[in-house]
Amino acid sequence: MAKSVTAFTCTACGAAHKKWAGRCEACGAWNTIIEEAPLSQGPGRGLGATKGRAIPLAPLTSAEAPPPRSDSGMEELDRVLGGGLVPGSAILVGGDPGIGKSTLLLQGAAAFARKGLQAVYISGEEAGAQIRLRAQRLGLADAPVRLGTETNLRDILTTLDAERPDLAVIDSIQTLWSDQVEAAPGSVAQVRSAAHELVTFAKRRGVAVVLVGHVTKEGQIAGPRVVEHMVDTVLYFEGERGHQFRILRSVKNRFGPAGEIGVFEMTGAGLSEVANPSALFLSERGQPVAGSAVFAGIEGTRPVLTEIQALVAPSTLASPRRTVVGLDSGRVSTILAVLDARCGIPFAGLDVFLNVAGGMRVNEPAADLAIAGALLSAREDSALPADCVLFGEISLSGALRPVAQAENRLKEAQKLGFSQAILPEARKVEGVSGMSLMGIADLTGFVGEVFGAG
Incomplete structure (x- = not known):
C-alpha cells in the first residue's frame, strides 16, 4: 500500500508546497499555507501495462456545426456571453460582496426561463424566503424559475441529474462541501x-x-x-459602491471574445441595461474645466468614451501622494516620469489625483495620451476643448504609438457630438469625415500644440 502523502497548499493562489512556511513563495502572501490531504492516492507511480482505448482523431479541416445558443433577451448579458448561453458550458462569475451578483443572476435566470429554458437556482448562502422577497421586489415572482437551498454537493448533483434543467445557477461555490473531502467548506x-x-x-x-x-x-x-482553468467562461462583476453603474466583464470565454463588457445601472427595481454606455459615462459632464480629458477607448468589441479627471495640487508631505482610481497606478507613474524626463515638466512636490468618472476601469495602453492631457491640463490650469477626444500610447522615449481600431473610436466620438480628436501621427484614418484630426508625433509636440509650450 502506498504511503499517504500530505501536501501544503496556499489558500490565496493555490500553489503547492512540500512543507509548511509562513510566506508563500508564489504570491508572497503571509500565513496562507495550510495542510491538506490529497484528493486521491494511487497504488503505484505509473499506469501499468494495461492499455486504454484509442481516442478518435480528426483533421483540422473537418466541418463541425457551431454550438447552439440561447439568448435571454438581456442584450448586455448575451453580449458578454458571446451571443447567448451555450448548453453544457461552465461559467464562473466573481465580484465584490454586495455588488449585485445574486441580483444579476436571478434576473438572468428569470430571463432565460421566460424564453423557454428550464432554470434552477440553488443558493447556499441565503434562505429561500430571502430570495423570494428579492424576486418580488424585482418583479420576477411569476418567472418559472425553480428554487432550492442546499450546500451538500452530493444532494445538489442528485437533484440536477433528476431534474435535467437547461440552466443551473449555484450561489456560491465557496459554500459547497463534499463528503469525500476532509476539509472545511471554502x-x-x-x-x-x-x-x-x-x-x-x-x-x-x-x-x-x-x-x-x-x-x-x-x-x-x-x-x-485551477478553478478558472476548469470553466469555459470567467466573468467579473465590477463597480464602485458610490456609483450606480455596474460592469460585467468577460476575462475568459471559450465561446466568444474575451474582454467584452456589459453595462448595467443599479436601480430600485434591479439592474437595468445601458445600451449606450458612452453617453451615460459622459452624461454629467458640464462646462470644460481644467483636469478633464475624454478618452475614446475600446472595451471588447465596442467603443466606449470615458472621462478621465485629474487634480494636481502642492504637497505638504515629503513624499507627494499619488492616488489613482480606475487606472493602472504603475502606468500613471510611467507617464509622470516621461513628462519629467522628455518634456521637462516635473511633478515633484505636487500631489496627483486621478479618477475615471462613473466607476469605470480603464486598462488600455491607448489611454496614455488622455491621462497625460488631463495631468497637464490640471497642472497648467488650462481646460482642453469640450468637443475633443484623445487616445494614443506613450512610449518611454516620449513618442506616440498608434493604437488599434482608430476608426471605430472616432465614429463613436462623432456620434456623441465630438468634432476634434488628438491621436498619434502614424497612418491616415479612413472612413471618418467631418472631424478635425490632429496627428501628434511625440509628447513634446503634444505639449507645444495643445498647451503652447515646447
Whole structure:
C-alpha cells in the first residue's frame, strides 16, 4: 500500500508546497499555507501495462456545426456571453460582496426561463424566503424559475441529474462541501472538488452551470486558480459602491471574445441595461474645466468614451501622494516620469489625483495620451476643448504609438457630438469625415500644440 502523502497548499493562489512556511513563495502572501490531504492516492507511480482505448482523431479541416445558443433577451448579458448561453458550458462569475451578483443572476435566470429554458437556482448562502422577497421586489415572482437551498454537493448533483434543467445557477461555490473531502467548506480542496464535479456534470449532461465565486481583497476570485482553468467562461462583476453603474466583464470565454463588457445601472427595481454606455459615462459632464480629458477607448468589441479627471495640487508631505482610481497606478507613474524626463515638466512636490468618472476601469495602453492631457491640463490650469477626444500610447522615449481600431473610436466620438480628436501621427484614418484630426508625433509636440509650450 502506498504511503499517504500530505501536501501544503496556499489558500490565496493555490500553489503547492512540500512543507509548511509562513510566506508563500508564489504570491508572497503571509500565513496562507495550510495542510491538506490529497484528493486521491494511487497504488503505484505509473499506469501499468494495461492499455486504454484509442481516442478518435480528426483533421483540422473537418466541418463541425457551431454550438447552439440561447439568448435571454438581456442584450448586455448575451453580449458578454458571446451571443447567448451555450448548453453544457461552465461559467464562473466573481465580484465584490454586495455588488449585485445574486441580483444579476436571478434576473438572468428569470430571463432565460421566460424564453423557454428550464432554470434552477440553488443558493447556499441565503434562505429561500430571502430570495423570494428579492424576486418580488424585482418583479420576477411569476418567472418559472425553480428554487432550492442546499450546500451538500452530493444532494445538489442528485437533484440536477433528476431534474435535467437547461440552466443551473449555484450561489456560491465557496459554500459547497463534499463528503469525500476532509476539509472545511471554502477551503482549497473543497472548492477544487466541487468545481470539478459540477463542470464534469455540465459537460456530461449538457447543462449550462453558472458558479458564483467570492473575491479576495485584490479583486481576484478566491480559491485555487485551477478553478478558472476548469470553466469555459470567467466573468467579473465590477463597480464602485458610490456609483450606480455596474460592469460585467468577460476575462475568459471559450465561446466568444474575451474582454467584452456589459453595462448595467443599479436601480430600485434591479439592474437595468445601458445600451449606450458612452453617453451615460459622459452624461454629467458640464462646462470644460481644467483636469478633464475624454478618452475614446475600446472595451471588447465596442467603443466606449470615458472621462478621465485629474487634480494636481502642492504637497505638504515629503513624499507627494499619488492616488489613482480606475487606472493602472504603475502606468500613471510611467507617464509622470516621461513628462519629467522628455518634456521637462516635473511633478515633484505636487500631489496627483486621478479618477475615471462613473466607476469605470480603464486598462488600455491607448489611454496614455488622455491621462497625460488631463495631468497637464490640471497642472497648467488650462481646460482642453469640450468637443475633443484623445487616445494614443506613450512610449518611454516620449513618442506616440498608434493604437488599434482608430476608426471605430472616432465614429463613436462623432456620434456623441465630438468634432476634434488628438491621436498619434502614424497612418491616415479612413472612413471618418467631418472631424478635425490632429496627428501628434511625440509628447513634446503634444505639449507645444495643445498647451503652447515646447
